[in-house]
Amino acid sequence: LGDEDSETLLPCQTYNIRLRASNEIGIGPAASLRVELDAEVPNAVSHLRCNPVDPQTVKLTWETQHTSCRIDYYQITLKGDILWDGTTSNSSFNVSDTSSNEGSVILDGLTAYTMHYITLEAGNDAGLGKATSCSCETEPDVPSEPTSLALVIGTLTESSFSVTWNDPTFKNGIMEILELVFRMEAENNAGMGNTAELAILTL
Incomplete structure (x- = not known):
């Protein structure tokens, strides 16, 4: 069922099926079946933006695209080009679903005066969806002690x-x-x- 029309059945949904036979006398009792379709990976988020808050903090915001499957978490990956010493930093972590069409998260403990390249992927039991990317630069800050x-x-x-x-x-x-x-x-x-x-x- 559903192969010829992709809009007929949706992933992550439960369908109740009833099947009855009939003859010239009438319709017999029904057999029933309950089917839950597998999950598919979420759609990519849209309008991903990165806004610096202070030298060690940025705010990440995005909008979630409609999907019939639940989004369980977002995977965020950061790559930083540290502008004051020419090295790079890499990190990755997950945040829980905000359960709304608009998501946001504060990323703190970042390195000052660094160009941060950020990718975000929505995920569920089926895996991770397509990545969306943005970038922003944190401001300089006072140096630590010699x-x-x-x-x-x-x-x-x-x-x-x-x-x-x-x-x-x-x-x-x-x-x-x-x-x-x-x-x-x-x-x-x-x-x-x-x-x-x-x-x-x-x-």
């Missing part, structure tokens, strides 16, 4: 010393300067500690 700040052994004298450090783990943008602040700690007559700022150097 790492491995340390005194260089053998450079400490009465009036000078040398220090070394490594760049911040997360630059979050194009670094322009490093600011090195000197502060002197000393005790006053009451034995209390005082801090005096000696200099601020830009490197």
Whole structure:
């Protein structure tokens, strides 16, 4: 049933079938059968948009196309081109169906100053539907702290010393300067500690 007319039967629907025989005397009792058709993968979503919220967050919105089968989840795949160091990042995760024609999800914990390429696929028991894609760029943010700040052994004298450090783990943008602040700690007559700022150097 249904092969000649694809609109006759729909996937994921349950059909009750009654079959009766008749002769010249009349119609006999009916035999019955209940049939549930298999699922098909959902249609692709439409109007997928990616809107930056802050340097680590974007909002993803879309509209769901009509389907006779339930959408159980959406699979979201992200590929990020990190603009401040030239590397890439990849991740994938699922979100539950929002049970409406319009879906949205907040993606947070992203890397700042990165071009994010996002694909979204609706899924159910039959598998994943066709992917829809969009992209957006997160804004720069302040860098994290420099790492491995340390005194260089053998450079400490009465009036000078040398220090070394490594760049911040997360630059979050194009670094322009490093600011090195000197502060002197000393005790006053009451034995209390005082801090005096000696200099601020830009490197």
